[in-house]
Structure formats: structure tokens, C-alpha cells
Amino acid sequence: MNCLVKILIAVLLVLLHSIPWVFGHEAGIWKLDDFEDGDLKATPGLSWFLIADDLGGGASETRLEVRPGGPAGSKHALRLSGRLDGSRGWPFAGAWASLDGSGRSVDLGKFEGIRLRVKGPARLQVGFRAGMTNFMADISAGPEWKLVEVPFSTLAPLGKVPEGTAWDPSALQVFGITTPQTPRPDGRGDGKLDFQVDEIVQVGYGQESSVPVGSGPPGSVSPVPFARLASVLKD
Numbered sequence: 001m002n003c004l005v006k007i008l009i010a011v012l013l014v015l016l017h018s019i020p021w022v023f024g025h026e027a028g029i030w031k032l033d034d035f036e037d038g039d040l041k042a043t044p045g046l047s048w049f050l051i052a053d054d055l056g057g058g059a060s061e062t063r064l065e066v067r068p069g070g071p072a073g074s075k076h077a078l079r080l081s082g083r084l085d086g087s088r089g090w091p092f093a094g095a096w097a098s099l100d101g102s103g104r105s106v107d108l109g110k111f112e113g114i115r116l117r118v119k120g121p122a123r124l125q126v127g128f129r130a131g132m133t134n135f136m137a138d139i140s141a142g143p144e145w146k147l148v149e150v151p152f153s154t155l156a157p158l159g160k161v162p163e164g165t166a167w168d169p170s171a172l173q174v175f176g177i178t179t180p181q182t183p184r185p186d187g188r189g190d191g192k193l194d195f196q197v198d199e200i201v202q203v204g205y206g207q208e209s210s211v212p213v214g215s216g217p218p219g220s221v222s223p224v225p226f227a228r229l230a231s232v233l234k235d
Contacts (some may be wrong), residue, residue: 028210029201030111032097032175035066035076045101048078051178052093059085062093062193070198071117071145077198084179086190093193094178096129105130105171107214110200113151114175117142120177122195127155129174134158134181135167141195149203158182171215175200 033042040048041062050064062082070077084091099106114126120141126148127136135155139148157165177197180189204210 010163027202029115030204030210030212032099032200032202033078034074034076034199035070035078037049038066038068038076040064040066040078042097044098046103048095048097049094050080050093052182053084053089055089057088057089058091060091060093060190060193061085064095066214067196070196071119074198077119077196079194079196082195084190084193086188090181090183091183091188091190092179094176094181095197096174096176096178098174098211099172100214102218103173103216104214105173107215108152108172108202108212110210110213111152111155111169111204113149113203114200115149115203116200117145117147117179117198118177119146119196120194122193124177124195125158125180126150126177127158127175128172129176130168130172133161133165134176136176136178136181138180145196145198178222185218191225 002192006043028046030044033048038216042048048064050062052062053060054062060083061078063085064078064080066076068076069081078095080093080095084093101106116126118124118139118141121143122141124139124141126139127134127150134157136158137150137154137156139150152167152169155167169213179193183189
């Protein structure tokens with residue numbers, strides 16, 4: 001009997017050591033949005049918004065919406081669909097949300113990374129905007145829902161930035177998930193676009209409150225009561 005117990009303990013230890021603990025000793029998370037309320041308002045109180053190349057003269061046509069259904073019984077998910085058109089330069093489209101209800105900077109130093117679920121297929125970038133720089137990491141979405149974990153240590157500045165620019169979680173303004181925003185050597189990047197995202201959280205490891213801390217003065221925006229587009233057009 002003692003021999004059997006020892007074998008079982010050994011097997012248990014092997015299984016525990018084989019689990020991929022990406023974010024260390026996780027004690028709490030901060031939910032940016034799980035879209036269960038069926039609208040585009042994220043947890044900080046401001047709406048998700050679409051940024052695509054058409055804002056700078058591009059020809060892409062894309063749409064951002066919350067649609068029914070999601071992974072593992074989720075009621076809703078965020079969907080970005082349309083067509084990327086590279087006839088006027090590099091095409092891209094993404095969904096972004098402010099981390100604070102007034103648009104101020106926040107400190108995410110108590111967190112280790114991002115966890116979200118994605119469905120594509122699509123090549124995507126996930127990360128944050130700090131000042132005039134986007135810090136992003138590459139991920140891929142397949143035809144089925146999958147869980148993706150992005151450690152902050154993998155985020156890097158995107159595009160041409162001043163020498164010495166480095167990731168600093170103490171002054172972030174906006175979270176985003178987007179198709180690649182800069183040209184890639186392996187293609188034009190245009191074509192049909194259709195990906196979904198759900199259950200976006202920041203993952204922490206400390207015992208303190210898992211809520212971002214404001215690190216800048218109040219911004220110039222404020223939450224307003226959510227109104228569906230149909231009601232606005234009717235008025």
C-alpha cells in the first residue's frame with residue numbers, strides 16, 4: 001500500500017510541474033470586458049471604438065459590433081468584420097477601449113499580462129497605447145475559439161519610435177486588438193476580415209486590489225448613458 005501511495009504522489013508531482021504557469025502566482029484579475037451586457041461599453045464606462053486605415057485616407061470598410069454567442073456558453077462577443085483594402089496603402093482595423101472612464105493614464109504595474117479569447121482566422125496584435133506609442137505583441141486566431149495569454153514582457157513598441165523607448169506599465173491609456181498596423185514582408189494584408197474577441201482581462205499576482213490605479217490627471221472625456229444606435233437615429 002505504501003508503495004502505491006508513493007507512486008500516486010510521484011505522478012501528481014509530475015502533473016503539477018507540467019502545468020504551464022504563464023503568469024506566476026495569480027491572485028486576481030481585472031476585467032476590461034466580457035460583453036455579457038450586449039453593448040459596446042467597457043468596464044471603465046467608455047465605449048469600444050474602431051480604428052482603421054480609412055481614417056487616414058485608406059479604402060478599407062470595417063464594422064465593429066457585439067454579437068450573440070461566444071466561447072463556453074458566453075452570451076455575447078465583440079466582432080470586427082469587413083474587408084481590408086490595400087489599394088491606398090497598408091490596410092488595418094482594430095478595436096480599442098480606454099482604461100479609465102475619463103481617458104486618463106492608469107498604472108497596470110500590479111498586473112503581469114493580458115488574457116483573452118479569440119476566434120478568427122486572423123493575424124492580430126494585442127497591447128496598449130502609451131502617449132504616442134503602441135506597445136503590441138503578435139497573436140493568431142484560428143477558426144475555433146481559443147484562450148490566449150500575452151505576458152507584458154512580450155510587448156514591444158510598434159513602428160518608428162525614439163531610441164530607448166521601452167515598455168512601462170505605469171502610464172497607459174488605451175487597450176487594443178488589431179490587425180497588423182505596419183507593413184509585413186509576407187503580403188499586402190488585404191482581404192476579408194472577420195474575427196471575434198471575448199473575456200478580456202488583465203492578470204495580476206499580488207494580494208492587493210486588482211484594480212488599475214490612476215497615474216495621470218483626469219482626461220477630457222466622461223461616461224454618458226448608453227444609447228443604442230437605433231434610438232439615436234430616431235431622435
